[in-house]
Amino acid sequence: xxxxxxxxxxxxxxxxxxxxxxxxxxxxxxxxxxxxxxxxxxxxxxxxxxxxxxxxxxxxxxxxxxxxxxxxxxxxxxxxxxxxxxxxxxxxxxxxxxxxxxxxxxxxxxxxxxxxxxxxxxxxxxxxxxxxxxxxxxxxxxxxxxxxxxxxxxxxxxxxxxxxxxxxxxxxxxxxxxxxxxxxxxxxxxxxxxxxxxxxxxxxxxxxxxxxxxxxxxxxxxxxxxxxxxxxxxxxxxxxxxxxxxxxxxxxxxxxxxxxxxxxxxxxxxxxxxxxxxxxxxxxxxxxxxxxxxxxxxxxxxxxxxxxxxxxxxxxxxxxxxxxxxxxxxxxxxxxxxxxxxx
Amino acid sequence: xxxxxxxxxxxxxxxxxxxxxxxxxxxxxxxxxxxxxxxxxxxxxxxxxxxxxxxxxxxxxxxxxxxxxxxxxxxxxxxxxxxxxxxxxxxxxxxxxxxxxxxxxxxxxxxxxxxxxxxxxxxxxxxxxxxxxxxxxxxxxxxxxxxxxxxxxxxxxxxxxxxxxxxxxxxxxxxxxxxxxxxxxxxxxxxxxxxxxxxxxxxxxxxxxxxxxxxxxxxxxxxxxxxxxxxxxxxxxxxxxxxxxxxxxxxxxxxxxxxxxxxxxxxxxxxxxxxxxxxxxxxxxxxxxxxxxxxxxxxxxxxxxxxxxxxxxxxxxxxxxxxxxxxxxxxxxxxxxxxxxxx
DNA sequence: CTGTTAGCGCGTTCAG
DNA sequence: CTGAACGCGCTAACAG
Numbered sequence: 215x216x217x218x219x220x221x222x223x224x225x226x227x228x229x230x231x232x233x234x235x236x237x238x239x240x241x242x243x244x245x246x247x248x249x250x251x252x253x254x255x256x257x258x259x260x261x262x263x264x265x266x267x268x269x270x271x272x273x274x275x276x277x278x279x280x281x282x283x284x285x286x287x288x289x290x291x292x293x294x295x296x297x298x299x300x301x302x303x304x305x306x307x308x309x310x311x312x313x314x315x316x317x318x319x320x321x322x323x324x325x326x327x328x329x330x331x332x333x334x335x336x337x338x339x340x341x342x343x344x345x346x347x348x349x350x351x352x353x354x355x356x357x358x359x360x361x362x363x364x365x366x367x368x369x370x371x372x373x374x375x376x377x378x379x380x381x382x383x384x385x386x387x388x389x390x391x392x393x394x395x396x397x398x399x400x401x402x403x404x405x406x407x408x409x410x411x412x413x414x415x416x417x418x419x420x421x422x423x424x425x426x427x428x429x430x431x432x433x434x435x436x437x438x439x440x441x442x443x444x445x446x447x448x449x450x451x452x453x454x455x456x457x458x459x460x461x462x463x464x465x466x467x468x469x470x471x472x473x474x475x476x477x478x479x480x481x482x483x484x485x486x487x488x489x490x491x492x493x494x495x496x497x498x499x500x501x502x503x504x505x506x507x508x509x510x511x512x513x514x515x516x517x518x519x520x521x522x523x524x525x526x527x528x529x530x531x532x533x534x535x536x537x538x539x540x541x542x543x544x545x546x547x548x549x550x551x552x553x554x555x556x557x
Numbered sequence: 558x559x560x561x562x563x564x565x566x567x568x569x570x571x572x573x574x575x576x577x578x579x580x581x582x583x584x585x586x587x588x589x590x591x592x593x594x595x596x597x598x599x600x601x602x603x604x605x606x607x608x609x610x611x612x613x614x615x616x617x618x619x620x621x622x623x624x625x626x627x628x629x630x631x632x633x634x635x636x637x638x639x640x641x642x643x644x645x646x647x648x649x650x651x652x653x654x655x656x657x658x659x660x661x662x663x664x665x666x667x668x669x670x671x672x673x674x675x676x677x678x679x680x681x682x683x684x685x686x687x688x689x690x691x692x693x694x695x696x697x698x699x700x701x702x703x704x705x706x707x708x709x710x711x712x713x714x715x716x717x718x719x720x721x722x723x724x725x726x727x728x729x730x731x732x733x734x735x736x737x738x739x740x741x742x743x744x745x746x747x748x749x750x751x752x753x754x755x756x757x758x759x760x761x762x763x764x765x766x767x768x769x770x771x772x773x774x775x776x777x778x779x780x781x782x783x784x785x786x787x788x789x790x791x792x793x794x795x796x797x798x799x800x801x802x803x804x805x806x807x808x809x810x811x812x813x814x815x816x817x818x819x820x821x822x823x824x825x826x827x828x829x830x831x832x833x834x835x836x837x838x839x840x841x842x843x844x845x846x847x848x849x850x851x852x853x854x855x856x857x858x859x860x861x862x863x864x865x866x867x868x869x870x871x872x873x874x875x876x877x878x879x880x881x882x883x884x885x886x887x888x889x890x891x892x893x894x895x896x897x898x899x900x
Numbered sequence: 901c902t903g904t905t906a907g908c909g910c911g912t913t914c915a916g
Numbered sequence: 917c918t919g920a921a922c923g924c925g926c927t928a929a930c931a932g
Contacts, residue, residue, distance in 0.1 A: 265612045270923080439837060573904095609927085612910085
């Protein structure tokens with residue numbers, strides 16, 4: 215039923231090899247016959263069969279994207295950017311959603327599933343086990359990590375330690391000394407550096423300011439709105455509650471702000487809150503946050519993979535670090551009784 | 558390099574046909590040889606080549622998902638549910654993002670691209686031109702529309718007229734009589750019924766209450782946060798501004814609430830706001846909204862397609878209408894000077 | 901219950 | 917610059 219390359223060849227009066235070459239823009243084809251082939255292909259409504267060409271060439275023109283979520287802010291935006299960039303050059307995206315959570319509670323991901331199905335893979339911030347990572351490496355395909363970096367593969371991410379430091383220093387500058395931290399799931403897999411790094415940034419900023427981080431001020435928020443609510447509740451219930459909080463994501467920060475207000479705590483007067491992401495709704499919440507360029511990360515990853523696929527890649531070892539920037543809004547203010555530095 | 562079906566056949570001492578049958582769970586295979594084949598396949602790490610089996614069988618085990626966005630709330634959640642349901646039974650999802658906006662401003666979508674690449678297609682609420690729709694039909698593939706319904710294909714959606722009516726009646730019950738509407742893009746394509754229907758619901762509720770809709774109270778919000786802000790600004794600038802607003806999406810409602818507050822208008826005392834969706838952040842905003850089950854829509858669409866693919870479908874003409882429900886929160890209140898009905 | 905044999909539609913040598 | 921021919925890895929009859 216569908217139009218095949220033979221149909222085109224026959225009606226154009228050339229061989230299938232010529233049609234193939236002409237349509238794919240390969241050299242060694244007379245421009246006139248190329249034009250003719252193009253015309254008849256168009257007339258006939260010819261669409262090459264992807265499976266046939268994959269089978270024959272070994273190339274799939276598909277990039278696998280391994281992600282723990284589709285609908286969450288970071289992932290949705292990263293995927294959108296990846297998809298756009300890849301489709302622009304004719305690549306399909308094959309989504310592989312790995313249920314999140316401690317790797318022990320989800321079915322193991324078998325990278326072999328990807329063999330013969332993709333030419334390259336992008337791995338979005340996802341907690342992988344060592345053997346999953348090894349399996350991925352064994353595929354010997356171009357790989358790009360987004361939001362994390364792993365030895366032996368290119369990556370594009372932000373400096374998460376700097377993120378934590380930037381947020382915390384902002385709070386310190388405002389005179390806060392009891393600064394809480396709302397982070398990820400402490401039971402999370404080992405390879406999930408993001409929350410760990412942001413927490414490290416928080417601690418190092420405190421230490422640099424001569425403060426010793428109080429363990430009770432460090433609470434998990436699971437990177438969800440609800441986790442943020444619960445976290446701030448725990449923080450406010452402390453004997454000596456914090457006057458400021460650094461939440462490792464905007465969504466947790468939203469939950470924290472909302473719950474704090476519901477508890478009668480005014481923001482920023484009684485509690486300053488800083489998030490991470492610069493989520494599209496951060497402005498509405500008046501949330502001060504450390505913004506990160508998600509789309510840029512997705513696009514950059516796509517380009518790194520495409521470069522590797524083109525073979526035009528010199529060193530397959532790039533680790534792009536994209537800039538982050540504090541976006542000051544109204545959720546942070548000087549600590550009421552603090553002596554402010556002169557800026 | 559990769560392990561082929563021949564390798565498995567050879568080392569298991571059977572023919573490729575038997576391997577194929579055994580691995581795919583087809584009948585007419587001795588359970589002992591089936592077990593043996595499974596074992597050696599596992600030992601060898603055999604993964605069937607998807608393109609080869611597609612080429613040979615004509616089935617791709619992939620369903621195309623046509624969507625205008627990936628990252629927006631409705632689409633992200635619908636896609637996530639579709640993906641999960643489909644992957645659970647071994648189907649891949651091929652994303653096709655059609656740039657939104659008036660169909661005149663985007664490159665035409667050629668459904669022929671899908672030929673030979675998918676076994677079925679799900680179309681998420683997207684403004685398609687008539688010829689795009691025809692092209693899709695010409696594929697003669699099972700099709701399911703999500704969030705809209707089209708003759709000749711199954712669909713799963715909500716009753717958008719009822720959505721508009723529900724929201725508006727809630728406001729009317731609270732005694733409001735000047736009720737604004739923040740809708741979609743008036744230049745949107747013809748086939749995009751969602752905003753039209755919600756608006757119709759708004760108008761019909763007003764009419765049923767004996768009110769005649771004021772054209773100046775009907776403003777576009779483009780289904781974006783920013784559109785919602787602009788819309789409410791226009792509404793508040795009116796000589797006789799509304800005391801309540803029905804926004805056709807939560808994101809527009811968020812923008813509207815935020816902008817109204819920034820303009821010194823208290824919510825709900827001076828302005829009641831109702832949205833649509835029950836977005837995960839609606840609770841934080843205290844937004845009263847007409848909730849819709851997005852994931853259920855995605856899952857249902859997946860199941861309808863799978864049923865059609867199984868051939869176990871009786872009538873390919875189902876139009877599922879999923880229920881919506883008003884979620885009352887704190888963004889709506891009785892109109893200050895109104896006489897309330899006794900409920 | 902199992903094996904044999906054709907293709908599926910294309911890319912890719914290798915000749916010419 | 918172009919064509920002939922093979923084979924990618926698998927499924928689907930058809931035999932047996």
